[in-house]
Amino acid sequence: MKKNKLGRSELLVGEIGFGCMSIGTEEDKALKLLHEALDRGINLLDTADLYDAGRNEELVGKAIKGRRSDVILATKVGNRRLPGQEGLAWDASKAYILSAVKDSLKRLGTDYIDLYQLHGGTLDDPIDETIEAFEQLQKEGVIRYYGISSIRPNVIREYVSRSRIVSVMSQYSIFDRRPEEEVLPLLEATGIGLLARGPVASGMLTEEGESKLSKGYLGYSEEELRRFRSEIVSAVDRPLAETALRYPLSSTGADCVLAGASTPQQLRANIAAVASAPLSDTERAAIRSAVPANVYAQHR
Template sequence: MNKSTLGNSDLIVSELALGCMSLGTNEQKAKEIIDKALDSGINYLDTADLYDQGENEAIVGNVLKGKRDQVVLATKVGNHLKDDGTWFWDPSKAYIKEQVKESLRRLRTDYIDLYQLHGGTIDDPIEETIEAFEELKQDGLIRYYGISSIRPNVIKEFVKHSSIVSVMMQYSLLDRRPEEEVLDLLADNNISVVARGPLAKGMLSDHAIKKVTEKGKQGYLDYSHEELEDIANNLNQVSGETITSLSLRYILSHRAVTSAVFGASSIEQVNNNVNALQSSSLSTEQYEELQNITKAITYDKHR
C-alpha cells in the first residue's frame, strides 16, 4: 500500500483510508474488518463523534487497544449530540474543547492525530473555531487539524486563516465539482485532500450496473438515471482495469489527493478495494477517457 505525507504534517498515511462509519455496532465484526485493513497496509482510520452517537469511536478505541501506534487516527467534531439522540451544529470553541475530551475517552487514547471540523458554513464563527483547534494542538491533545467540507467559500477561509493540513470532501468520477475551484488551490497550499465517496454509493464499483439500478433511480447530482446507466456501461468497456480500480485511480491521480476513504461493512469490501489498487497508475489516455465518459459539474447550492 502506497503511503505519503498528509499536507504539511508529519503524518504518513496510506492511499486508502478506512471510513469507520459503516462498521456497525458488532464489535467483533468491526475488529475483523479493522484488522484486515491493517494487515492490508491501511494505516489511516477515520471516524466521528456523531457516528452511532459515539459508539463508533468507542468500538474503534477498543479494537485499537495495543495497536494505537500502528495507525493515524482521525475523528470529527461539530455536531452537538443531545441526550435524546438528536444533534445540532455547534462549531463553538467551548463545545470543541469540551467534546475532544469525550472523543479521547471513547477512543482510549491521549491524543488524536487528525481532528476535523465535521461540516461548517460561511456564517460560522470561523476565527473562534480555529482558535479552539490551535489551542488543542498547543495542549498536545491533537497533533493536527483539518475540515470536512464541500463548501468552496468555507474551504477558502480556512486556507487563508488556519493551519489545516487536510480537507475531506466528496470527490469521485460522478462528483467532479472539486476540480473546478478547490483541488489546485489546496495543492498549491500544501493541504491534502482526503476524498470520501470515491465509489459513489457503489455506482462506481465493479457492481456499478446493479448499484445504479438500486440507488440511481432518482439520479445523482446532475446525472439522470439514464446517464448513470450509460456511464456504468461505458466504464465497463474501458480496457485493462476494473471499474473500482479506474474510479479509485482517477481521484488519486490528482496532485491534491493524498488518500481515498471507503466504508466497509465486510472483509470482502476491504479486499476488493485494496486489490483494486494493485494495478499501476492511470495512463494519460485512460484519464482523459474517464473524463470524457463523465462530465465536469460545479458547486451550486453548497457555497
C-alpha cells in the first residue's frame, strides 16, 4: 500500500487507515478484523478513549501485541465520564489530558502513542493549557506527535497558529466538501496533514447505501442526494465506494482516508478501493460538477 508522510511528522501512514470505532465489542471478531487489516497493509489504527467506554482501546491494544513497531497508533482525548453523571463532559484541561493519557496507555498496552489527538474542541477551551499538555507529553516521550479532530474552522485556525500539531482529522467526502473552502488551503499552506474521516458519508456513498438516503445529510434532501449519486455513477466509471474513498485522497494535503469496517468483506473492499488508480482530473471535475461545495455554518 502506498504510504504518505503525515504532515510535517516522520509518520508514514498508508493511504487508508482503519477507523476502529466500527469493530464492535466481541473480542474474537474484532481481533480477527484488526489482524487482517494489519496483514493486508493498513498501518494506521485510529481509536479513542470514548469508544465503547474504553473497550475499543483495549481491543486495539490486544490486536497490536507483538507487532507494535508495525503500527501507527492514534487515539483521542477530551470526553470524560463523571461519576454519578449521565452522558459525557468535555474537558480539554491540562490536568485531565495528563491523567487520561495514562489510562489510554494502560488499555492500549503500550508505553507511547504515535498520534494523540484532541477529540473536538471549542474557542472557549483553555487552548494554551491544552497545548501545554500535549507539548509536555511529547517532551516526555509519551506521545510522538499530536493533532486535533475537529470540523470547526475557527478552532483549527487557532491550533494551526498556536501549536505544533501535525494533523487535523476532519469529516470530508463527496457529500461533505466543506473542508475545501477553508481547511484544506490552510493545511496545505502550513504543511499540516489531513486525516479524512467519513469518506462514504455514513454508507450513503456505497452500492448498498441507497436506502440510507431517506435520512438526508447535512441539509441535503433525499431527492438531492439521489440526484448526486446518479450523476456520480453516470460520470465516473468505477464502483461508487471506490470513487468515494479515492475522492479525499485526490485533494492536496489529504494524507490518509480513514474508513471503518465491521466485516472482513467491507475491509477488503476498502483496501481494494484505494489500491485502484487515483482519480483523474476529469473524474474529479465531474464529481465536483455533480455535487456542489457546501460550507461550514453551524460549527465554527
